[in-house]
Each structure stands twice: as structure tokens, then as C-alpha cells.
Amino acid sequence: MAAERMVVIGGDAAGMSAASRARRLRGPEELEIVAFERGRFSSFSACGIPYWVGGEVGARDDLIARSPEEHRERGIDLRMRTEVTELDVAGGRVRVVERDGGTGQSAGGRDDGGRWVGYDHLVLATGARPVRPPLPGIDAEGVHGVQTLDDGEALITALESAEDRPGAGAPGEPGKREGRRRAVVVGAGYIGVEMAEAFVNRGYQVTVVDKGEQPMSTLDADMGELVYEAMCEMGIETVRGATVTEILTDEHGRARGVATEDAEYPADVVVLGLGVRPETELARAAGLPLGESGGLLTDLAMRVRGQENIWAGGDCAEVLNLVSGRTQHVPLGTHANKHGQIIGSNIGGDYATFPGVVGTAVSKVCDLEIARTGLLERQATAVGLRFVSVVIESTTRAGYYPGTKPMRVKMIAERRSGRLLGLQIVGRENAGKRVDIAAVALHTGLTVEQMTALDLGYAPPFSPVWDPVLVAARKASAALRAA
Amino acid sequence: MAAERMVVIGGDAAGMSAASRARRLRGPEELEIVAFERGRFSSFSACGIPYWVGGEVGARDDLIARSPEEHRERGIDLRMRTEVTELDVAGGRVRVVERDGGTGQSAGGRDDGGRWVGYDHLVLATGARPVRPPLPGIDAEGVHGVQTLDDGEALITALESAEDRPGAGAPGEPGKREGRRRAVVVGAGYIGVEMAEAFVNRGYQVTVVDKGEQPMSTLDADMGELVYEAMCEMGIETVRGATVTEILTDEHGRARGVATEDAEYPADVVVLGLGVRPETELARAAGLPLGESGGLLTDLAMRVRGQENIWAGGDCAEVLNLVSGRTQHVPLGTHANKHGQIIGSNIGGDYATFPGVVGTAVSKVCDLEIARTGLLERQATAVGLRFVSVVIESTTRAGYYPGTKPMRVKMIAERRSGRLLGLQIVGRENAGKRVDIAAVALHTGLTVEQMTALDLGYAPPFSPVWDPVLVAARKASAALRAA
Numbered sequence: 015m016a017a018e019r020m021v022v023i024g025g026d027a028a029g030m031s032a033a034s035r036a037r038r039l040r041g042p043e044e045l046e047i048v049a050f051e052r053g054r055f056s057s058f059s060a061c062g063i064p065y066w067v068g069g070e071v072g073a074r075d076d077l078i079a080r081s082p083e084e085h086r087e088r089g090i091d092l093r094m095r096t097e098v099t100e101l102d103v104a105g106g107r108v109r110v111v112e113r114d115g116g117t118g119q120s121a122g123g124r125d126d127g128g129r130w131v132g133y134d135h136l137v138l139a140t141g142a143r144p145v146r147p148p149l150p151g152i153d154a155e156g157v158h159g160v161q162t163l164d165d166g167e168a169l170i171t172a173l174e175s176a177e178d179r180p181g182a183g184a185p186g187e188p189g190k191r192e193g194r195r196r197a198v199v200v201g202a203g204y205i206g207v208e209m210a211e212a213f214v215n216r217g218y219q220v221t222v223v224d225k226g227e228q229p230m231s232t233l234d235a236d237m238g239e240l241v242y243e244a245m246c247e248m249g250i251e252t253v254r255g256a257t258v259t260e261i262l263t264d265e266h267g268r269a270r271g272v273a274t275e276d277a278e279y280p281a282d283v284v285v286l287g288l289g290v291r292p293e294t295e296l297a298r299a300a301g302l303p304l305g306e307s308g309g310l311l312t313d314l315a316m317r318v319r320g321q322e323n324i325w326a327g328g329d330c331a332e333v334l335n336l337v338s339g340r341t342q343h344v345p346l347g348t349h350a351n352k353h354g355q356i357i358g359s360n361i362g363g364d365y366a367t368f369p370g371v372v373g374t375a376v377s378k379v380c381d382l383e384i385a386r387t388g389l390l391e392r393q394a395t396a397v398g399l400r401f402v403s404v405v406i407e408s409t410t411r412a413g414y415y416p417g418t419k420p421m422r423v424k425m426i427a428e429r430r431s432g433r434l435l436g437l438q439i440v441g442r443e444n445a446g447k448r449v450d451i452a453a454v455a456l457h458t459g460l461t462v463e464q465m466t467a468l469d470l471g472y473a474p475p476f477s478p479v480w481d482p483v484l485v486a487a488r489k490a491s492a493a494l495r496a497a
Numbered sequence: 498m499a500a501e502r503m504v505v506i507g508g509d510a511a512g513m514s515a516a517s518r519a520r521r522l523r524g525p526e527e528l529e530i531v532a533f534e535r536g537r538f539s540s541f542s543a544c545g546i547p548y549w550v551g552g553e554v555g556a557r558d559d560l561i562a563r564s565p566e567e568h569r570e571r572g573i574d575l576r577m578r579t580e581v582t583e584l585d586v587a588g589g590r591v592r593v594v595e596r597d598g599g600t601g602q603s604a605g606g607r608d609d610g611g612r613w614v615g616y617d618h619l620v621l622a623t624g625a626r627p628v629r630p631p632l633p634g635i636d637a638e639g640v641h642g643v644q645t646l647d648d649g650e651a652l653i654t655a656l657e658s659a660e661d662r663p664g665a666g667a668p669g670e671p672g673k674r675e676g677r678r679r680a681v682v683v684g685a686g687y688i689g690v691e692m693a694e695a696f697v698n699r700g701y702q703v704t705v706v707d708k709g710e711q712p713m714s715t716l717d718a719d720m721g722e723l724v725y726e727a728m729c730e731m732g733i734e735t736v737r738g739a740t741v742t743e744i745l746t747d748e749h750g751r752a753r754g755v756a757t758e759d760a761e762y763p764a765d766v767v768v769l770g771l772g773v774r775p776e777t778e779l780a781r782a783a784g785l786p787l788g789e790s791g792g793l794l795t796d797l798a799m800r801v802r803g804q805e806n807i808w809a810g811g812d813c814a815e816v817l818n819l820v821s822g823r824t825q826h827v828p829l830g831t832h833a834n835k836h837g838q839i840i841g842s843n844i845g846g847d848y849a850t851f852p853g854v855v856g857t858a859v860s861k862v863c864d865l866e867i868a869r870t871g872l873l874e875r876q877a878t879a880v881g882l883r884f885v886s887v888v889i890e891s892t893t894r895a896g897y898y899p900g901t902k903p904m905r906v907k908m909i910a911e912r913r914s915g916r917l918l919g920l921q922i923v924g925r926e927n928a929g930k931r932v933d934i935a936a937v938a939l940h941t942g943l944t945v946e947q948m949t950a951l952d953l954g955y956a957p958p959f960s961p962v963w964d965p966v967l968v969a970a971r972k973a974s975a976a977l978r979a980a
Contacts, residue, residue, distance in 0.1 A: 062898070065957055348964075373952070374955075375956075376960075398938070412545060415545070415554065447954055450933065453954070454938055454951060458943065466835075469854045470859050471870070474547075479834050
């Protein structure tokens with residue numbers, strides 16, 4: 015029997031990274047590691063689901079970084095289809111219930127009351143749950159989420175079976191508009207636009223319905239407008255400022271469309287892409303500290319605030335935004351992996367901290383790339399910052415180089431200090447990852463004037479002689495002088 | 498008559514940027530701006546020449562950012578084919594000689610002794626000249642440099658005329674090896690590999706001969722080895738450790754190949770890609786301060802050291818490397834443009850400085866991308882630094898995403914401080930520009946441990962969940978702890 019037991023709740027990125035890292039640092043004689051996952055899959059890439067649906071990723075298992083068996087071979091006792099139903103902080107234990115016998119089979123087994131498992135170190139990595147508004151018809155057949163591999167599999171199975179149906183219309187025949195199958199995506203954030211691309215790639219006629227004034231509310235409206243225009247040009251019907259009031263169903267109870275206050279949009283399939291919220295009911299019931307978004311609050315070592323031996327990371331936690339000075343919920347696999355590493359290092363006896371995020375995100379819809387880091391104008395205003403913003407047009411490569419594409423960059427800089435506050439990019443191929451330049455600048459507090467001198471990689475296939483980020487920095491610097 | 502006169506020597510990036518910026522800040526009644534260019538072209542992209550030769554850029558004029566006429570329309574008195582032959586610092590004047598009547602025509606006009614032109618502000622932007630070793634045959638027909646648009650035009654004219662010749666072999670027919678025309682490129686640095694790509698794209702059988710142990714001596718040998726292997730796989734004959742002793746010529750005095758100490762390489766065309774040296778003979782004769790490479794030494798405002806009203810920028814100047822603490826010669830258009838902006842700002846009554854470079858460069862040969870920033874191992878050792886280095890393998894996108902490509906990253910970090918010292922990348926499409934992340938980190942003195950927490954853009958089409966730069970930072974951080 016090991017000297018200590020580490021219990022992990024949640025078998026995805028944060029939890030299993032923590033488990034793996036702790037295992038590398040401490041052997042089984044020292045540390046027993048037990049992980050509970052209520053679903054059927056471990057360590058999968060939720061962010062890859064749109065590309066699986068779109069047919070760019072061929073197989074479900076390509077999205078699985080490490081299977082339960084692989085984790086077990088590495089000395090992590092990972093229990094699938096096993097749910098933690100209660101957390102007893104004072105007693106240092108969790109109540110565990112096996113679903114379907116804990117085998118991953120849909121055996122229809124009855125839940126028992128569960129058993130208690132004690133811990134010396136507890137890792138909360140319970141992830142997030144998709145937003146699912148209580149609309150009429152929301153639970154109808156043909157309405158899909160895309161948060162888990164189960165969701166993805168259900169969606170693909172439904173699509174394939176419908177596409178095989180005689181007279182069902184022909185995906186992939188763009189000339190035959192009447193015959194094309196129709197998808198409605200509710201929500202035009204990252205998941206929404208990525209799912210729009212997936213259905214375009216599957217040959218569907220796509221409608222995206224969003225309540226915001228522009229798609230991508232993670233951008234300022236002027237940049238979101240570019241996304242709107244580009245999506246319309248791609249043939250994606252993009253409906254703004256529209257609140258969905260009902261999922262319309264047919265006589266068999268299947269979804270046949272989406273209704274807003276003003277209109278109806280027929281659909282063969284409806285996908286919900288409304289974002290996610292931290293899954294923290296266990297933690298809330300146990301009285302652990304939660305932030306404004308409902309995510310767990312931690313210290314810099316990813317320890318839950320006020321707790322000695324409870325840690326939290328990934329989509330169930332809030333993180334400090336280094337630019338706004340506030341904690342926020344940023345559900346991204348890249349953060350979850352970092353959190354897991356840090357938690358595992360600390361439990362394993364090493365030392366690591368997570369300083370915070372700067373709000374970087376990148377996405378694409380077909381060949382349009384969308385990226386942002388730092389604060390939007392409204393976010394800067396909300397935390398009391400005064401700023402200038404500039405927008406510039408440039409290209410991804412030298413203007414004369416074949417394959418050069420347009421890109422627009424918006425830069426926000428603080429008055430007086432001149433410090434960079436945020437950057438947004440909307441452009442075509444090769445535009446998006448330039449956001450990393452600004453991300454590092456935000457981590458290090460560079461002024462836009464300092465940024466004008468950055469020694470960035472230049473050659474005609476890679477950049478204009480003034481990289482677009484430098485062009486934006488020069489304009490922002492001039493705007494500050496004029497302000 | 499204007500109150501002051503600004504004289505610019507050199508009509509390319511640095512000089513004309515300085516002129517343009519000064520003109521925007523001060524009107525013609527305040528500042529007269531005269532620029533002298535001894536060649537036939539102004540403001541051209543020398544870095545674009547390989548792509549013009551390779552056929553990716555269709556026309557010479559695509560490489561010209563601004564013609565002499567456009568400069569003159571903006572109030573800059575740009576005199577083409579006009580050479581400055583002497584600089585009288587004490588007298589505040591330069592001696593100017595018009596070549597071919599200063600018209601750009603090859604009229605065979607005789608040089609006169611020139612006339613003196615006084616200046617209140619002088620900008621030295623004389624650029625660089627290609628290295629041209631005094632080998633037998635070096636001046637033969639069929640031996641080409643690729644430094645200026647004139648060079649490029651001469652090369653393309655020669656290639657087109659030879660390719661049209663009956664029985665000259667058929668470029669672009671890879672099956673017919675004997676019939677393919679052969680190019681030998683001397684030198685395997687940036688220009689050399691880019692010219693190799695250009696000739697591959699033109700359908701030539703290409704040999705690159707280099708005296709170094711690996712191509713790309715701007716990389717460490719282990720990373721250069723990857724470039725060597727990739728070039729061989731592309732069918733580019735790559736000869737290492739070979740010193741060219743002679744350009745072989747035929748009975749008509751035309752180049753027919755290249756001889757090294759050990760072998761002969763037949764060629765229909767020979768291109769010299771041996772790099773460039775600062776063009777500073779005028780400055781040297783005038784007693785201005787030059788660095789080890791022969792480039793002009795300036796202060797942070799780009800004023801020549803010890804001078805009140807003489808400025809220098811672009812390929813004729815040395816710049817401070819912020820990582821090594823030493824000045825060096827870095828002939829890159831992106832720096833030249835920055836220098837010009839800074840000089841023009843300062844002469845124009847505004848204020849700007851150039852803090853220095855971190856040694857960033859990016860290039861490609863066919864689909865292989867090559868990038869570096871900071872110091873190589875030998876450069877770090879040469880300035881007294883002790884360090885660890887690590888190499889990692891990763892991919893440009895999520896492993897499961899279509900089009901993901903391998904990339905290798907080498908990272909060098911200082912012992913004790915943990916500070917990043919350098920990064921090198923060799924990989925396929927989308928690998929190279931990641932060097933910018935490290936460039937910003939070098940500007941700001943980040944440690945590799947700090948880099949492990951960078952909030953970089955992540956989505957499957959853009960990056961693995963751990964960006965390759967983060968993977969390298971984690972490994973470097975671990976190596977430091979173990980050191």
C-alpha cells in the first residue's frame with residue numbers, strides 16, 4: 015500500500031495531465047493515483063470534434079491522446095463510467111458511484127449509493143458543461159451538442175444515417191440547392207463558426223443564428239463585422255441579433271428547424287454552439303470558493319483557495335487575466351494541459367505555478383482566420399482602462415509573393431503608459447498565429463512603441479517587410495502621441 | 498530655398514524611408530531633401546529576387562516599392578545614376594558625380610570630376626556589396642550575383658535566352674536528367690538556399706557548394722544537418738566542406754562549371770550566394786567609426802558615433818545584438834526600413850531610437866522552413882555565456898489535423914538565470930514564423946520557465962495543444978534543473 019493517495023475527478027486533459035506528471039515524479043510505492051471519469055473516454059480533444067464532423071479527421075480515436083488502458087499501463091488507476099457524487103472536505107474523502115457497472119458498456123445497471131474513497135491529495139478536473147437553454151424542443155431528436163466524444167459520435171451517426179436515407183438530398187452537390195441538406199448552428203462563437211465550417215465541408219447549406227450584433231463576440235464589433243461579411247460570402251447564412259425561441263419539431267418529434275422572434279429557419283440538423291460553463295456542482299455543494307462565472311478559484315500553484323490539499327484546473331477553474339487583473343473562465347485545452355502539469359508537479363514534490371492568461375484565442379471558419387489576445391475595447395473600459403485603438407490593413411506575406419492574403423489587425427494601447435492592451439486579427443491563411451507576438455508582449459508588459467522595434471522574422475514568403483503587427487504598433491504609437 | 502538640406506546617400510530601403518519620414522514631418526520650405534542613388538532602381542526588395550528568378554514573382558517592377566518618379570512626386574529630389582565619391586565631414590559636403598548623364602541610360606557617358614553638395618543632415622544608406630572572391634573565372638559570362646535588380650535582370654535574361662536555345666535541354670522535364678539544365682549555387686546561406694529553390698522551380702538540376710560542414714551556418718550543426726538531409730531529399734545536390742577554387746570556362750570564356758579542391762561540378766549557370774559586406778568605403782575614407790565587420794557604428798538614435806548630423810542605417814551599419822551585447826552586421830530589409838523610419842523621425846524633429854536586434858531570420862527552401870533567433874551555441878560561448886540546449890520534435894498543427902507537418906525546435910537557455918538565449922526551427926510549412934514568439938521573449942528577457950506559461954494561440958488547425966515552442970521551453974526548463 016502506498017504512503018499517500020491522489021484522487022483525480024475527471025479523466026480529461028487537466029486531470030490526466032496532473033496524474034501523469036505526478037506519476038513521473040513519484041513511484042507507485044509512494045503515491046497511489048486513482049482517477050474517476052464519469053464518461054466513456056479519457057484524454058480526448060474536444061476542440062477536434064468540429065474537424066471530425068467535417069470529415070477532416072477520419073476516426074474518433076484520432077482525437078484520443080491516451081486511452082484508459084494506456085493510462086492504467088502507466089500506473090494510474092483510471093476508473094471509467096465512475097462518478098463522484100459527493101465531496102467531504104472535512105473527512106478528506108469522495109463518494110463514488112459506478113455507472114453501468116463502471117465498464118463503459120450501456121448495460122443499464124442500477125446506481126447504488128456508492129462508496130467513500132479517501133484522499134491525501136484531491137484534484138478537481140470536472141471540466142465544463144455546454145450551455146443548453148430551456149427552450150421548447152431543445153431535447154428533440156436531431157438537436158446536438160458537440161462538447162464530448164459521445165456528442166460527436168451521436169451527431170456523426172445521425173448525419174450518416176440521414177445522408178444515406180433515400181431522397182434525403184445530396185450533400186456535396188452545391189448546384190442542387192433545393193436538394194442540399196440544411197444545418198442550423200445556434201451560436202456564433204468559436205464552436206459555432208467551427209461547426210459552420212464542418213457542415214460546409216460536409217456539403218450542407220448552413221445557417222448560423224446568434225443573438226449578438228456580430229458573430230464572434232470575442233472580437234470588437236468592427237472586427238466581428240468582417241467575420242460576418244466573410245461568412246456571408248462563403249454562402250453561410252448568418253443571422254445576427256436573433257434570439258432563438260424554440261426548436262421546431264415534426265410529427266415524429268424530430269427537430270425540423272429553429273424559430274427566432276422574427277423568423278423560422280428549417281433544418282435537417284440543429285447544433286448548439288452556445289459555449290460552456292464550469293462544471294462545479296460538487297465543489298459548490300462542498301463549499302469551495304467559486305468566482306463570478308462559477309469556476310473554482312485557486313492560488314498560483316493551482317491549489318483551491320483556502321485548501322491545503324485540494325487542487326483545481328482546466329475548464330472547471332477560473333484563471334487570472336494578467337491584463338484585466340480579474341479572474342475569468344477560459345475553457346481551452348491548452349490551459350487545461352498546463353494546469354494539469356502544474357498540479358502534478360506540485361503534488362509530485364516539484365514546484366510550478368500558473369501566472370495567468372492574457373486571453374489568447376485563435377479559430378477559423380473555412381479560410382478565414384480569427385484571433386485575439388488581451389482585452390477588447392469594452393473589456394478594457396470595464397476595468398477602468400483608458401486607451402486608443404487603431405485598425406490597419408496588411409498582408410500575410412510580401413505583397414508581391416504568391417499566396418499573399420489580406421489581414422486586418424486591431425491594436426489597443428493604454429493611454430499614458432503606452433502599454434499594449436489587446437490585439438485582434440481577422441484575415442486569411444497564415445494571419446492568425448501572429449497573435450502570439452502580442453500574447454508574449456502582453457505577458458511582458460511591452461509598450462506599443464517598444465513593439466515597433468521588435469525583431470520579427472522577415473522574408474517575402476513569410477511576411478511583408480513590416481510585419482502587420484509592427485504596422486499596427488506604429489499606428490498605435492502615433493495615435494498615443496496624438497491623443 | 499529651404500532652411501536646411503538633408504542629403505541621403507543610397508536610394509533603397511533605409512535611405513528612402515528616412516527621406517519619406519522626414520518629408521512627412523517637415524515641409525519643403527523647411528527641409529530640402531536630396532537623395533543620390535548610383536544604380537538604376539530605388540526602393541526595391543532585394544530579398545524578392547530569388548522568387549522573381551524562380552518565376553513566382555512575375556515582373557521586376559513588382560519588387561519596386563516606390564519608383565524614382567513617385568519619390569519625386571512626394572517632394573524628394575532623388576537623383577538616379579548619381580554617385581557620391583567623397584565625403585567631407587569637416588566641410589559638411591559630399592562630392593557627387595553623375596554616371597551616364599544621371600539618366601539611367603547606358604549612354605556610355607564619361608565621368609566628370611563631380612561637384613560638391615553641402616548638407617545640414619547627412620544619411621549614409623550605402624547598403625552592402627556581395628562577397629565576390631578573386632577566383633579564376635569569377636568574371637566569366639554566366640557567373641551571376643543576385644544582390645541588385647540589375648543582377649536579377651541580367652540573370653533572368655541569360656536564363657531565358659539559354660533556355661530558348663535549340664538543343665539546350667529542357668527545364669521542367671525531371672525525367673530527362675541528361676537533358677536538364679544545370680545550376681551551381683556557390684554558398685548555402687539564406688541567398689544560396691533561396692536560389693536553389695528558385696532553380697528547382699525553374700526545372701534545373703541544382704548543385705549547392707558550400708565550404709561549411711552544413712548548409713545554413715546561421716544554424717547550429719545539428720539543425721543544419723536537417724537542412725542538408727531535406728535538400729538532398731528534394732534532389733538538390735548539396736556539397737559540404739568544399740572550397741571553390743575556380744570557375745571553369747569554355748572556349749568562349751563562358752562559365753561551364755565550378756571546381757573545388759576535390760571535384761568539378763558542371764553548370765550552365767553559376768550563381769554566387771556568399772553573402773554581403775557593408776559598403777562603407779566613403780565612410781572609411783572620411784574617418785567615420787566602423788565596427789569589426791566594417792559596418793558603421795551608430796548611437797541608439799542611429800546617429801554615427803561622434804557625429805552631430807551624420808546618420809547611418811540599413812546594410813551599411815552595424816547594430817547591437819541585445820543577447821550577445823555586441824554589434825554585428827545584419828543585412829535585412831526589415832531592419833533597413835526601421836532604421837530609415839528612425840533616422841527620418843529624428844531629422845524631422847520627432848524622436849525615435851533603435852534598441853537593437855535579437856538575431857531573427859527566417860527562410861525557406863521549397864517547403865522546408867528555416868528560422869533562428871538569438872544566439873547559436875558557438876555564439877553564446879564566444880561571449881562568455883554558459884547554457885543548456887535541448888531539441889524537440891513536434892508538429893505544426895494538432896497531430897490529427899490534416900496538413901500537420903513535422904518541425905524540430907532547438908532552444909538554448911542560460912544556466913543560473915534560466916534566460917532564453919536562442920531558438921532554431923527547421924520544419925515544414927507553418928513552422929518558421931513561430932520564431933517570433935522567441936524573438937519577443939528575447940527582447941524582454943524571459944526565462945524558459947516563464948515561457949512554459951505563455952498563453953499562445955491554440956486550435957487544432959494552428960497548433961498542437963502544447964505549441965512546439967512551449968514543448969521546447971518545458972524541456973529546456975527541465976534541463977536547467979538537472980544541470
